[in-house]
Amino acid sequence: ATPTALLVGTGRGAQLGVLIKGPEVLESTRRVDTIVLDKTGTVTSGRMSLASVHAADGVDEADLLRLAGALEHASEHPVAKAIAEGAAARVGVLPTPESFENDPGLGVHGVVDGHLVVVGRPALLAGWAIEPDARVAASVTAAEAEGRTAVVVAWGGRVRGALTVADAVKPTSADAIARLRSLGLEPILLTGDNETVARRVAAEVGIERVIAEVLPADKADVVARLQGEGRSVAMVGDGVNDAAALAQADLGIAMGTGSDVAIEAADLTLVRGDLLAAVDAIRLSRRTLGIIR
Ligand code: ADP
Numbered sequence: 001a002t003p004t005a006l007l008v009g010t011g012r013g014a015q016l017g018v019l020i021k022g023p024e025v026l027e028s029t030r031r032v033d034t035i036v037l038d039k040t041g042t043v044t045s046g047r048m049s050l051a052s053v054h055a056a057d058g059v060d061e062a063d064l065l066r067l068a069g070a071l072e073h074a075s076e077h078p079v080a081k082a083i084a085e086g087a088a089a090r091v092g093v094l095p096t097p098e099s100f101e102n103d104p105g106l107g108v109h110g111v112v113d114g115h116l117v118v119v120g121r122p123a124l125l126a127g128w129a130i131e132p133d134a135r136v137a138a139s140v141t142a143a144e145a146e147g148r149t150a151v152v153v154a155w156g157g158r159v160r161g162a163l164t165v166a167d168a169v170k171p172t173s174a175d176a177i178a179r180l181r182s183l184g185l186e187p188i189l190l191t192g193d194n195e196t197v198a199r200r201v202a203a204e205v206g207i208e209r210v211i212a213e214v215l216p217a218d219k220a221d222v223v224a225r226l227q228g229e230g231r232s233v234a235m236v237g238d239g240v241n242d243a244a245a246l247a248q249a250d251l252g253i254a255m256g257t258g259s260d261v262a263i264e265a266a267d268l269t270l271v272r273g274d275l276l277a278a279v280d281a282i283r284l285s286r287r288t289l290g291i292i293r
């Protein structure tokens, strides 16, 4: 394409709510055949809310919320925000942790009120000598089957309960995914979240292939593996966790509503965080580069 056509295409992109890093990006946009989508904040709203509280036998619900909420208050993760807000709404002021550590893609741990508290998915707990609780485990399984993300709360070496959070699919996700498919792209859902929850979301928006329970550090490897199969891969994400995968992809697409780190790593930014704008970007690049060769 002529430089003029590329510039016109880039300008048109801005009108459609797509920021394009450079004219050459339109070329990779035209070629992609696979689109990997992050779940939380990309396909779903990412605005989670506390849905249910399951205390183990003999554990006070208020204590469970106070200790878990205090730790999560220090984390930026959507799951953490939901727990901290839900806990504060139910029990009031939360204590300040004496220490705090974030385990990316797994959860958080730290000392609150003299207890070493661990909050996160079961994979995090496996790294600690923590005694499970059968009733709590059953509530976790039931919540996940309904598409809710569950985290386990432990202190004093025992599981003390679980909290579940709910997130909703964005209203335009299913439509956008159907359109991406009709443009010849295969959609793949990629997430650190639990497989059952991921499959529920995928089914809701019409995605068949799911790659779940992937640690943040491994997301870029998943993209590289797909490229190794000869695919030209677009990756859409919003989180700090997605930045390396966005950089690895042939076309990195960031949600404008997401973190600055993701936006910096991407080639395209969907200003309003709406996946339909990705459809517009791909059609635009095909039009721009298809007409003038
Ligand atoms: P995604 O790929 O969906 O953006 P992440 O990789 O950030 O998700 O997180 C994967 C999973 O790890 C979450 O679904 C949650 O179960 C758990 N997790 C991550 N951070 C936290 C946290 N601060 N508190 C509790 N659980 C967490």
Ligand code: MG
Pocket (backbone or CB within 6 Å): 038, 039, 040, 041, 042, 237, 238, 239
């Ligand atoms: Mg995300």
